[in-house]
Amino acid sequence: MSSTAITPAPVPLGRRIKRFMADRPLIPLIILLVILVVILQLLRPGIVNERWIANTIKFAIPLAILAGCQTMTMLTGGIDLSVGTVATMSAFIMATQVVNQDPAVAFLLAMMPAVLIGLVNGIGVGVFRVHPLIMTLGTSLIGTGCLQVYQRTVIASGAKIPDFLAWLGTGVTWGFPNALLLYVPLAGLIVFTLARTGFGRLLYAVGDNERATRLSGVRYWQVITALYITSSVLAGITGLLYIGLIKAPSLSLAEPLVLPSVAAAVIGGTSIFGGRGGYTGTIVGALILTVLTTLLTILQMPEGARRILFGLIVLFVTAAYLRIVEDK
Amino acid sequence: MTANPLLDASGVAKNYGAVAALRDASLSVLPGEVHALMGANGAGKSTLVKILTGAISANAGRILIRGEARDIRSPAAARRAGLLPVYQEPSLIPDLDVLSNLRLTGTPVEPFRAWVRELGIPDLDLRETARDIPLAVLRVLDLARALAVEPDVLLLDEMTAALPANLAEKVLDVVRRQGDAGRAVIFISHRFVEISALCDRATVLRDGATVGVVDIKPGVEEKIVELMLGTRVVKTHVAARTAAQKAAPAPARPRIAVRNLRVGTKLNDVSFDLADGEVAGVVALEGQGQDELFAALAGSIKPSGGTIEVDGQPAKFSHPIDAIRAGIAYVPGDRSEALAMQRSVRENIALPFSAALRNWGPIPMRRERATVLSAIQRLQIDTRAQGEVQRLSGGNQQKVTIARWIAADARTILCFDPTRGIDVGTKQEIYLLLRELAGHGKSVLFYTSELEEVQRVCDRVIVIFGGRLVDIFPVEEADEPALMRAAYGLPRGARADVGILADPSANPSDSTSANASDTPEAAP
Numbered sequence A: 001m002s003s004t005a006i007t008p009a010p011v012p013l014g015r016r017i018k019r020f021m022a023d024r025p026l027i028p029l030i031i032l033l034v035i036l037v038v039i040l041q042l043l044r045p046g047i048v049n050e051r052w053i054a055n056t057i058k059f060a061i062p063l064a065i066l067a068g069c070q071t072m073t074m075l076t077g078g079i080d081l082s083v084g085t086v087a088t089m090s091a092f093i094m095a096t097q098v099v100n101q102d103p104a105v106a107f108l109l110a111m112m113p114a115v116l117i118g119l120v121n122g123i124g125v126g127v128f129r130v131h132p133l134i135m136t137l138g139t140s141l142i143g144t145g146c147l148q149v150y151q152r153t154v155i156a157s158g159a160k161i162p163d164f165l166a167w168l169g170t171g172v173t174w175g176f177p178n179a180l181l182l183y184v185p186l187a188g189l190i191v192f193t194l195a196r197t198g199f200g201r202l203l204y205a206v207g208d209n210e211r212a213t214r215l216s217g218v219r220y221w222q223v224i225t226a227l228y229i230t231s232s233v234l235a236g237i238t239g240l241l242y243i244g245l246i247k248a249p250s251l252s253l254a255e256p257l258v259l260p261s262v263a264a265a266v267i268g269g270t271s272i273f274g275g276r277g278g279y280t281g282t283i284v285g286a287l288i289l290t291v292l293t294t295l296l297t298i299l300q301m302p303e304g305a306r307r308i309l310f311g312l313i314v315l316f317v318t319a320a321y322l323r324i325v326e327d328k
Numbered sequence B: 001m002t003a004n005p006l007l008d009a010s011g012v013a014k015n016y017g018a019v020a021a022l023r024d025a026s027l028s029v030l031p032g033e034v035h036a037l038m039g040a041n042g043a044g045k046s047t048l049v050k051i052l053t054g055a056i057s058a059n060a061g062r063i064l065i066r067g068e069a070r071d072i073r074s075p076a077a078a079r080r081a082g083l084l085p086v087y088q089e090p091s092l093i094p095d096l097d098v099l100s101n102l103r104l105t106g107t108p109v110e111p112f113r114a115w116v117r118e119l120g121i122p123d124l125d126l127r128e129t130a131r132d133i134p135l136a137v138l139r140v141l142d143l144a145r146a147l148a149v150e151p152d153v154l155l156l157d158e159m160t161a162a163l164p165a166n167l168a169e170k171v172l173d174v175v176r177r178q179g180d181a182g183r184a185v186i187f188i189s190h191r192f193v194e195i196s197a198l199c200d201r202a203t204v205l206r207d208g209a210t211v212g213v214v215d216i217k218p219g220v221e222e223k224i225v226e227l228m229l230g231t232r233v234v235k236t237h238v239a240a241r242t243a244a245q246k247a248a249p250a251p252a253r254p255r256i257a258v259r260n261l262r263v264g265t266k267l268n269d270v271s272f273d274l275a276d277g278e279v280a281g282v283v284a285l286e287g288q289g290q291d292e293l294f295a296a297l298a299g300s301i302k303p304s305g306g307t308i309e310v311d312g313q314p315a316k317f318s319h320p321i322d323a324i325r326a327g328i329a330y331v332p333g334d335r336s337e338a339l340a341m342q343r344s345v346r347e348n349i350a351l352p353f354s355a356a357l358r359n360w361g362p363i364p365m366r367r368e369r370a371t372v373l374s375a376i377q378r379l380q381i382d383t384r385a386q387g388e389v390q391r392l393s394g395g396n397q398q399k400v401t402i403a404r405w406i407a408a409d410a411r412t413i414l415c416f417d418p419t420r421g422i423d424v425g426t427k428q429e430i431y432l433l434l435r436e437l438a439g440h441g442k443s444v445l446f447y448t449s450e451l452e453e454v455q456r457v458c459d460r461v462i463v464i465f466g467g468r469l470v471d472i473f474p475v476e477e478a479d480e481p482a483l484m485r486a487a488y489g490l491p492r493g494a495r496a497d498v499g500i501l502a503d504p505s506a507n508p509s510d511s512t513s514a515n516a517s518d519t520p521e522a523a524p
Helices: A013-023 A026-043 A050-075 A083-097 A103-126 A132-154 A163-170 A179-196 A198-208 A210-215 A220-246 A255-267 A279-298 A303-325 B045-052 B075-080 B098-104 B109-118 B135-148 B165-180 B192-198 B220-234 B290-298 B320-325 B345-354 B365-379 B394-407 B424-439 B452-457 B480-487 B508-518
Strands: B007-016 B019-029 B034-039 B060-065 B083-086 B153-157 B184-188 B201-206 B209-215 B256-263 B267-274 B279-283 B305-310 B313-315 B328-331 B412-416 B443-447 B460-465 B468-474
Touching: A026 A279, A026 A303, A050 A083, A050 A179, A050 A198, A050 A220, A050 A255, A050 A279, A083 A103, A083 A132, A083 A220, A083 A255, A103 A132, A103 A220, A163 A179, A163 A220, A179 A198, A179 A220, A179 A279, A198 A210, A198 A220, A198 B345, A210 A220, A255 A279, A255 A303, A279 A303, B007 B045, B019 B034, B019 B045, B019 B184, B019 B201, B034 B045, B034 B165, B034 B192, B034 B220, B045 B060, B045 B083, B045 B153, B045 B184, B075 B083, B083 B135, B098 B109, B098 B135, B109 B135, B109 B165, B135 B153, B135 B165, B153 B165, B165 B184, B165 B192, B184 B192, B192 B220, B201 B220, B209 B220, B220 B480, B256 B290, B267 B290, B267 B305, B267 B460, B279 B424, B279 B452, B279 B480, B290 B320, B290 B328, B290 B412, B290 B443, B320 B328, B328 B394, B345 B365, B345 B394, B365 B394, B365 B424, B394 B412, B394 B424, B412 B424, B424 B443, B424 B452, B460 B480, B468 B480
Parallel strands: B019 B209, B034 B184, B034 B201, B083 B153, B153 B184, B267 B468, B279 B443, B279 B460, B328 B412, B412 B443
Antiparallel strands: B007 B019, B007 B060, B201 B209, B256 B267, B256 B305, B305 B313, B460 B468
8 A cells, every 4th residue: 555656556446445444344343333323313313412322332331241252252263152141140149149248248149150150161162172152052051040049049038239330330420321430441451361461362373273272382271261261250240230230130131132242243353263353343343233223223113123124234234344354 | 918908097187286296197007907006205196096086187188998088077987987996094984884884885785795704804793883993994894895896996095004914914815816807906005015915017106207117026126216216316415514514422311212102003112312403304104103203292192102201301291281391392294283374473473472371461562572573584484474374375384383483492393394385495494494403402303205305404314114113314324215215114225136025925014013123223
C-alpha cells in the first residue's frame, strides 16, 4: 500500500478494501454494528439515546464475558458449553446462601462449583482427551442435576439478591453502567493475557499445532486444565453479575446465553478450529448480537419468526465476515 | 529372453510443480519372473509404483500390459488390468472383520483361506476384527488377499519388513512360486539378501530415471550400488573443513551416551556416543529405526530398553520437556510437525520460552524481541512474510524450526533430515550453521537421506540398518559408495563376491542380524 508511484498498477478498489479489511478485521464488524444501530434509529426514531445505550451495554456484558470463555477455549480448538450451567449455579447459590451467610462466605460457596467443574472439564479434555463438546456438555448436565437437588434443600430459606450485585448489575452512574467497573478491567485482562503472556501464546499455539507445542516442551494437560478453570471462573463471575441484572434466580438463568456466546465469538472472528481469533472481535460480536435482539424485538414479530430471522442473520453475518476477512 | 513382457512401462514422468519426481522411468517385467525395483531414497521408486497401481497418474509415458496400451487411472483400473499392489502399510480397514474386508474388495473367500494356510497361518478366524490382528499377520493377510484374485503382476513393497522369520520364509517361498506359475512379481526391497535369493532381474532407478536393468547373479550387488550412485561414485572427497580439523581433544565423558537402546521392534540394541563439538551423522534407508532413535532421544516416545546418559547422568525422558531441560532439542523432518503455521515467526521461535508453567505470565517483550531477532539474523531468515509462518518458503520455515533452538540455546540439536525439499542455497546455509554450532561446542546428531551431505557436515557417521547400528565410520572413509553399501547392510571392506550372495538359501529374515554381526563393530 505504499506510494509506489513508479509502477501505478491500479489495484481495483474492491481488492483494496478487501485487503484493508483483512488487515484490520475489527473494522467490518464495527461498520456492521453501526449499520444495525442506524437501522434501529430509522425504524424507531429517537430510540437510540443515552438510556438505551446504557441498557444495551448492561445486557451485552454478561454475554461478552461468556463469549470470552468461548473465545479462549475455541483458540485451542475446544468449546465450553458448561458456562451456562456454571453461571446459573453460582448465581443460584449466591442468592440462596446470602440469606443466612456472610456475603463473602456466600461468594466463596458460589464460586466452588465453578472451580470444580472447570477442573473436571480440564482434566477430561486435557488428560483423558474427551472431546470438549461432549465433556462440557456432560459436566453441564451433571451440574444442572446437582443444582436441582440443591434447590430442594434451600426451598424453605428463600432467596435474595445482594444489594451490591443489584447495584453492579443494574446501576448507572453518570450515564455509565456500573457493570463496566467490573467488565473493563476484566476485558483488558483477557486481551492482555491473549496477546502478551506466555499462557495466551500457548492457547494459540496449542490450537494451531498441538504436536509442535509438545515438541517445544509444552505439557498439553497443564494448558488445558488452566484454561477450563479460567473459563469456568469467568462464567461464575458472569452468573453473579447476571443475577444482579435479572434479579430472579431460576434453574435456567444463564442457559439462554450459551449458544449466543458461541455465536458472538464466531462472529467476532475466532475460528472454531483453533489458533485464530481474539477477544476484541468477540466484544463487538456480543454487542452486535445484543443490538440485533433489540431490533428483532421491536419489529413485533411472532417469537418463531424472530428466532428464524435471528438464526439466518447470524449465519449470513458469519459467512460474509469470513469471506471479507480471509485474504485468499 | 524372447517372451513378450507382461508389463512394459517406458518414458514415465511425473512432475509435482517444478519438481520432477520421475523423469524417464522404464520397467519391463517378463512372465514368470520376480523383478526387483531398486533405488536410493528419493530415486522415484514409490512414485513409479503409485503410477503403476493407479494411485496417481503420470504426466508422460506409456504403459503396456500384455502388449496393449492401458490407461491406468485409478486403483480399480489397475486391478482390472491385472496389477495388484501390497503396500507396506496394511490396507485392511481396522474396524471391519476380515470377512467384510474381503467382501469390500470382492475377494473370493476360499482361495483366500487356502493362501492364508499356505502362508503359514493355519488358524485364522475370519470373524476377527482387523484391528485386533497383529501387524505381521495383517501383512500376510494383505498378501493372501492379493494372491486370491490371481493378478498377472503382483507389486510387493518391502513385503518382509516387520515379519518374523518363519512367516518371512513362507512368504518368500510363495513369491518365488508365483514366478514359476507364469505370473510376475515386482519386488521392492532394501535387502540384497532377499533380492539375490528371489529375483531374476533388477531395474535400478536414480534421480527419477531408469539407469540400468541387471540380471541377478553373484557379485552383481557392486554393480547395483554403482548404478544407484551413478557418476557420483568418483566425485567429491572431504571438502576442506577447518572447523572439524581443530576439533577439541576428546572430552573425558560424552555429552550423550546411548547404550543398548531398544524401541519396540523397530530399534534394537543401539549404542553410541555423541561428544560436545561434533556433528554425528546418521545414515539409514527409510524406516530402519532412525525415526524411533530420534524420537526416543527427544523424549517423544519411551524406549523399551537400554539407557541414555546425558553428561554422565542417566536420563529418563517421559515428555519432550525432559529432554529440553537436559539441553536436547529435536528438529523434526516434517516442518508441519514443528510449526504453528498460522502464528508469526516471532511466536514460533519464542514458543519454548513459554512452555514451562512459571513462564506463563507476562512476556518480557523487549528481551524476547532481541533474542528472536538475533536468531533470525544468525539464520538469515527472510522475514518479509513473518506475520504467518505458512506464507514463508519451505527453506525459511525450516530455518525457523532451527532458529527456535538457537534462541533457546540448546546444547544438543537432533536434526532429522533438515534439508529435505529445500533449495540448494538454504541447504548450504544449514550445513554452515551446523558446523558453526559444533565449532561453538554444541553437539549435533544429523540424520540425512542425502548421502552427499555426510561429508560436508559430519565428523562421524552412524549407519543403521534393520533397527541395528551396523557401523560407525570416521568421515574420511565415509564416501558415498561406502555409505550406500553400509546402508544396505553390506559389510564394510568386502568387495565383489559377498558371502550372502553366494548362498541364496540363507535364511533371509535372519539376514539383518547376520549382517550386523558380520560387520566389524566399530568401537565408539
